[in-house]
Amino acid sequence: MLEGLELSAQRGETLIFAGVSFTLRAGTALVVTGANGSGKTTLLRIAAGLSTAQAGELFWNSTPVTSFDARLREATLYVGHATGLKDELDARENLQSLLSLHGTPCTPQTLDAALQTVSLEGASDRPVRYLSQGQRRRIGLARLLLSARPLWVLDEPATALDAAGIAQLESMLERHLAAKGMAMISTHQPLALSPERVSVMTL
Amino acid sequence: MSAVGDAAERALETAPAASPFGAWQAVAWSLARDLRIAVRTRAELGVQLLFYVIVIMLFPLSVGPEPALLRAIGPGVAWVAALLAVLLSLPRLFAADFADGSLEQMGASAFPLPALITGKVAAHWIATGAPLVLLSPVLALPFGLSGEESAILALGLLLGTGILSLLGAIGAALTLGVRGGGALLALLVLPLSAPVLIFGAGAVDAVRAGLSPWPQFSLLAAGLLLAIVGAPFAASAAVRIALD
Amino acid sequence: MTGINWFKYSAPSAFYPLAVRSVPWFAAIAAVLAAIGLYLGFAVAPTDAQQGEAYRIIFIHVPAAWMSMFIYVVMAGWCALSLVFNTRLSAMMAQALAPTGAWFTFIALWTGAFWGKPTWGTYWAWDARMTSELILLFLYFGYIALRNAIDDPRRADRASALLALVGVVNVPIIYFSVKWWNTLHQGASVSVTAAPTMAKIMLVTMLIMALAAWAYTIAVALKRVQAIILERERNAGWVGALATA
Numbered sequence: 001m002l003e004g005l006e007l008s009a010q011r012g013e014t015l016i017f018a019g020v021s022f023t024l025r026a027g028t029a030l031v032v033t034g035a036n037g038s039g040k041t042t043l044l045r046i047a048a049g050l051s052t053a054q055a056g057e058l059f060w061n062s063t064p065v066t067s068f069d070a071r072l073r074e075a076t077l078y079v080g081h082a083t084g085l086k087d088e089l090d091a092r093e094n095l096q097s098l099l100s101l102h103g104t105p106c107t108p109q110t111l112d113a114a115l116q117t118v119s120l121e122g123a124s125d126r127p128v129r130y131l132s133q134g135q136r137r138r139i140g141l142a143r144l145l146l147s148a149r150p151l152w153v154l155d156e157p158a159t160a161l162d163a164a165g166i167a168q169l170e171s172m173l174e175r176h177l178a179a180k181g182m183a184m185i186s187t188h189q190p191l192a193l194s195p196e197r198v199s200v201m202t203l
Numbered sequence: 204m205s206a207v208g209d210a211a212e213r214a215l216e217t218a219p220a221a222s223p224f225g226a227w228q229a230v231a232w233s234l235a236r237d238l239r240i241a242v243r244t245r246a247e248l249g250v251q252l253l254f255y256v257i258v259i260m261l262f263p264l265s266v267g268p269e270p271a272l273l274r275a276i277g278p279g280v281a282w283v284a285a286l287l288a289v290l291l292s293l294p295r296l297f298a299a300d301f302a303d304g305s306l307e308q309m310g311a312s313a314f315p316l317p318a319l320i321t322g323k324v325a326a327h328w329i330a331t332g333a334p335l336v337l338l339s340p341v342l343a344l345p346f347g348l349s350g351e352e353s354a355i356l357a358l359g360l361l362l363g364t365g366i367l368s369l370l371g372a373i374g375a376a377l378t379l380g381v382r383g384g385g386a387l388l389a390l391l392v393l394p395l396s397a398p399v400l401i402f403g404a405g406a407v408d409a410v411r412a413g414l415s416p417w418p419q420f421s422l423l424a425a426g427l428l429l430a431i432v433g434a435p436f437a438a439s440a441a442v443r444i445a446l447d
Numbered sequence: 448m449t450g451i452n453w454f455k456y457s458a459p460s461a462f463y464p465l466a467v468r469s470v471p472w473f474a475a476i477a478a479v480l481a482a483i484g485l486y487l488g489f490a491v492a493p494t495d496a497q498q499g500e501a502y503r504i505i506f507i508h509v510p511a512a513w514m515s516m517f518i519y520v521v522m523a524g525w526c527a528l529s530l531v532f533n534t535r536l537s538a539m540m541a542q543a544l545a546p547t548g549a550w551f552t553f554i555a556l557w558t559g560a561f562w563g564k565p566t567w568g569t570y571w572a573w574d575a576r577m578t579s580e581l582i583l584l585f586l587y588f589g590y591i592a593l594r595n596a597i598d599d600p601r602r603a604d605r606a607s608a609l610l611a612l613v614g615v616v617n618v619p620i621i622y623f624s625v626k627w628w629n630t631l632h633q634g635a636s637v638s639v640t641a642a643p644t645m646a647k648i649m650l651v652t653m654l655i656m657a658l659a660a661w662a663y664t665i666a667v668a669l670k671r672v673q674a675i676i677l678e679r680e681r682n683a684g685w686v687g688a689l690a691t692a
Contacts, residue, residue, distance in 0.1 A: 073313040082304025088243040103223035398624035
């Protein structure tokens with residue numbers, strides 16, 4: 001369970017948000033909405049351990065989170081605005097690299113199967129540099145497919161995805177929540193998830 | 204079996220499984236990844252090596268081909284050129300990862316960031332520092348350095364380029380995404396690299412004067428150890444500042 | 448000293464009035480001490496047997512060199528505080544001290560050159576102390592340049608603080624290595640590092656000038672930090688009240 005208490009964040013001299021509190025329980029998703037510049041990305045980065053809050057506290061399973069909390073880091077999968085893919089590596093190598101970073105490398109067959117599920121079966125023959133933005137984000141979907149981590153922190157995951165991709169994202173999220181995983185998602189467009197599992201927060 | 208043996212066996216059984224997020228695994232991950240990328244971008248690395256050669260060649264053009272003079276400035280020229288070549292290659296240490304988001308994936312991962320950075324710096328040194336070291340005796344020939352002097356030069360560069368890569372990593376992390384990056388990085392790193400330059404070139408001069416170069420080498424080795432222990436943590440702090 | 452609650456002044460709004468009140472005092476002390484020191488140095492101290500009148504420039508050169516190194520360490524101290532306690536004011540104090548430190552380094556280099564010319568025939572002799580001062584000047588420039596290059600003030604605080612700490616650890620290493628380099632390459636016949644045997648009056652004068660420089664530094668740094676506080680806290684209520692008062 002991830003909890004935030006009275007969080008506030010600053011960017012340079014300006015206060016972006018203050019007094020933000022939330023509770024994220026297993027099997028639920030927290031959808032963060034708000035105008036551009038309202039601090040959605042900052043809030044997610046605080047949860048992912050990349051940004052520090054100006055004030056307030058974060059709790060993981062009721063224990064306060066210090067600057068580098070190994071247990072929270074091991075439980076979190078963060079997908080940011082940038083894809084985290086290396087241009088010089090191909091899709092399979094990138095996927096393997098990101099999974100190894102999470103301590104769970106997979107066999108080439110598993111990787112290929114995952115890439116096939118997200119309609120990227122022919123894409124591993126060339127560097128990622130030659131893939132479109134939408135195809136790169138699908139590699140991110142393959143990573144979600146193979147991930148075993150309970151907490152997903154997704155910053156605008158529907159970016160550059162076509163309708164089929166968004167549908168796959170939604171089904172992956174549903175499966176993840178059904179398996180008692182939790183997700184913190186920032187999004188501009190609505191995602192079709194079971195309403196009883198979703199709480200919405202507007203910054 | 205003795206009681207000690209039983210106790211040891213029991214300790215092994217109940218010991219927690221080694222965490223997959225230890226420092227060595229982190230180094231292995233970033234080292235392997237960055238080396239693979241270096242192999243794919245070796246054209247770029249070749250250009251940096253050419254820069255090293257060109258800078259060295261400019262000196263005889265500017266000071267004249269008199270052998271005694273070239274012999275006197277040879278070690279210094281090789282060291283300054285190596286320093287500039289390493290400086291030129293430093294931005295690529297973090298800039299690409301910062302831009303494509305893999306640096307923030309590293310920051311968000313469960314691996315210790317200093318260890319991930321150590322792997323990156325090691326790969327960077329293998330790709331840029333090591334070729335300089337290997338090339339230096341060849342480049343020392345036009346400057347009239349003897350075989351022994353070339354060997355001392357190369358050995359010093361082996362230690363020195365390592366220190367420069369590590370110190371440079373701190374500078375590269377501090378100037379991530381900052382205006383005026385390259386020149387600012389040079390301003391930050393060059394003063395700190397003065398001791399490396401002094402002892403590295405000083406080793407060759409010592410050999411020339413018939414003295415032993417080992418005082419300089421032991422200082423350089425000590426500096427390298429200090430840098431290996433300290434620089435990754437400073438660079439990690441700087442990366443987290445940039446990611447915040 | 449022990450009765451004062453130092454953390455009371457760690458907020459810029461509380462520190463600002465303290466700085467405003469303190470500057471005239473330190474400026475006055477600096478002026479008085481400098482007047483005494485310069486009088487002693489240029490009118491009272493005897494003419495040196497070997498160097499004539501030109502040696503008198505050491506009464507500016509040596510205190511400037513001392514301050515250049517001292518300020519760097521103090522600046523690094525404020526930087527360490529700012530990283531450990533995450534306080535803005537500590538970072539602002541470091542930011543305020545850096546230009547003064549750089550100026551003293553510059554003055555030390557210039558006066559050293561002017562000392563060298565009439566005494567040893569050369570403006571610059573690449574001796575250990577001058578070369579170390581030159582590298583120190585670049586360390587200051589690096590700190591200031593990094594601060595200026597980063598737009599976000601908090602990121603600039605943290606990055607430049609880290610740089611200053613890395614620098615302060617390296618300063619002894621740099622000094623030692625340059626000293627070693629100088630002894631090895633002792634081809635020059637000048638020995639700029641050998642101080643002239645000093646009459647006691649000369650030592651006293653240098654100390655007074657050093658204290659004057661110290662008081663001046665505090666006055667200037669406090670004045671500068673006022674400007675920094677006003678600029679960085681410009682959105683705070685108390686600054687607006689100050690402007691309309």
